[in-house]
Amino acid sequence: MANKLVEIITIGDEIINGQIVDSNSAWIASFLNRSGFEVNKITSVPDQSEAILQSIDSAFSNAGIVLLTGGLGPTKDDITKHCLCTYFKTKLVFNQAVYDNMTEMFNKRGLWTINSFNRSQAEVPEACTVIINRKGTAPLSWFEKEGKILVSMPGVPLEMMWSMEKEIMPRLLNKVQSQAIIQRYLWVKGYPEAVLAEFIADWEDDLPPELKLAYLPQRSVMLLRLTAKNSDEANLNNLLNSNIEQLKTLLGEAVFAEGVKSLEEALGQVLIKKRLRLALAESCTGGALGARLTRAPGSSAYFLGSIVSYANEIKQDLLAVPEIMLQNKGAVSKEVVEAMAEGVRIKLKSDIGIAISGIAGPEGGSKEKPVGTVFIALADNDQCLCRKFEFQLDRTGNIEQAVHQALILLLDYLYL
Template sequence: MEKIVASIITIGDELLIGQVIDTNSAFISQELNKAGVWVKRRVAVGDSKEEIVRALNEESRDTNIIIMTGGLGPTADDITKPVLAEYFGGKLVVNEDVRKHVVYLFEEVFRRPLIERNLKQAEVPDVCTVLPNARGTAPGMWFEKEGKVFVSLPGVPHEMKGLIINEVLPRLQQTFTMPFISHRTMLTAGVGESFVAEMIKDWEERLPAHLKLAYLPNYGMVRLRITGWSTNSDQLEKELNTEFDKLKILVREWLVTDEDQSLPLALSNLLRSKNKTMSTAESCTGGYIAHLITAYPGASNIYKGSIISYDNEVKIKELKVSPATLQKAGAVSEEVVKEMAAGALAKLNTDYTLAVSGIMGPDGGSPEKPVGTVWVAAGDRNKLITQKFQFRFDRDRNIEMTATQALNLLRKFVVENA
């Protein structure tokens, strides 16, 4: 079966100048993929008739579905509706159902005065199918031309999501016969994508044509995702499981999780499965590791807290680091992170902890301890392990790399010593 492919066009000058971050495309891509639609391209254009028309022409050449977001508001810079009316050979007319909905929202829900500009939201091209927007005033619009489907949606994420789920996907599934698309994702850490690719190249070369491997590297980690498509869902699932198991064996030394999870979530789930708790003692990361752990619901089940000992005085008073150790070895040292970890275990009464101290930059380094030098300690009351890292990036990335390596060091300790 031929794949059904789509393009996503986001409209708005604010996207091009970086004033607004485009989160709509990611959501639309995910939902289309679940429904069996392969997203081929994502394009951003400004509030320009010429650019919108050019994008429509280019994207409709080799895709079945074109989904647009943005430019449907009541102000002068929102030009999408008149452009689409002209493009599809129609004219703007007032849709009575939309008009009633707008009146209802302003009079009963918003309880604000309704002006003529608001009522312009009820104007739609007479050549489209109106998609009711239960969450806002701007309706979605569905066009068909030469066997292709064009959908225009409001740019407000909450409204767009409602229309995608309740209106667009059901109509697409009625219009097209979708293949079945499925994924398997795992996370590795501690080795780069080039090394992983070299290790698994023979297996990758033998993959069937309808299975594709993607490498998704990020800060010391590599996600490996196998994607497959077929008309036979049972057969596809069996093939994916078989190949995924083979891949897990090949990368087992660096495997963090065989699910599509982040490293902090994988560590949290590991601790939760063992009914264990953790704490952190952070110096150079300033609480960033705590933030990563607590970003997920249920973190309180496994995480008790952190002592952010950015200054040596806090290390001494709160973590009981010896002034003599600081004087002799320096704050960025194996000796200090071990004492920080021991202090956190005692102070916060957790099963496991990790401690970090380093020089993030751009200054503060020395010939003996250049910028990017980091010491990490992880362990429990019976045993602590340490590791030194030497990062070479800017401050933000050094902090992120430190957090990643620290979390992975603790994960490995839990796996090997539980």
């Protein structure tokens, strides 16, 4: 029987070169964790035989389960299954069931006739258990060796998720006795990391061995994650509940949300509790703040909508920003962003209006207003708060920082 430790290997030059972000391993690790498996290590390797073989060998020396994603496409640079044949001392053989699944999928999608490159995906390692991929053409390969398990799956996120949920996890649970792993989250404001650690040191020192605390700084706020591991799930829940209550008593109002992993979800809890509704006016962020807020399930309970006022005429026509103000102060100014926040609050009939205007870059800056200059304002019926920032990142980084600081402004307002 394989042990419960898992190593994840993601394969692809595009990951190593930074062309895409490896979101697969993060999703797999989270899914495994919720199912009672512990991830020991995550590795990314290029489409190179030596690197793939070394990563498999290293993973098997540390874990009982190895999960691979990627490198199963129809082109010559997809070499994962060839490496697996080398590692497990086997050969590729044609699998009719895989080919039939591919044919059916091509017919349903109205695709071209299967060519030799596509057909090669029906060639699988002879020594593996083949699992048909109902979401794509590349099958899964399940290997067992000396009580350990290796599973190779596609790197396409939709196919990977289906593979994990519908095929791999049910099979792993039949093979391995997993333990209960439960995680709880608390959001804390007003404490730098080191100060918070010192303040709760005695509480942390008294934690039972089944519980582990992690500090996850989120730029101006702190996310605390408490993880519990044991075979007795009921006991773990009792331990978590009692220790979390102790921590909440210790921190008092510094704890502003719990049970969620993202800042937007945490703020959503507070907005719902306070029965406040929010509207946005975005210029340089182009709707990114609205997109961030609506990641949170249930955001329709407090988020009314957004006006992306990139052009000055939109600021005038939809947000009632005076033309003379835009001419005299410029779109990137305290006065204009405050007018935008008030304008969207009135236009969309919300309790709170938040506005962002700035110079994301790489061009458009000046000596007085360099690239990275951003104004963020929040208006309610009685007041308007405004903050100025000078970020020094690239365009994407400046936008991300602006979005985050808008959320922090909202948090500070909610606890004024």
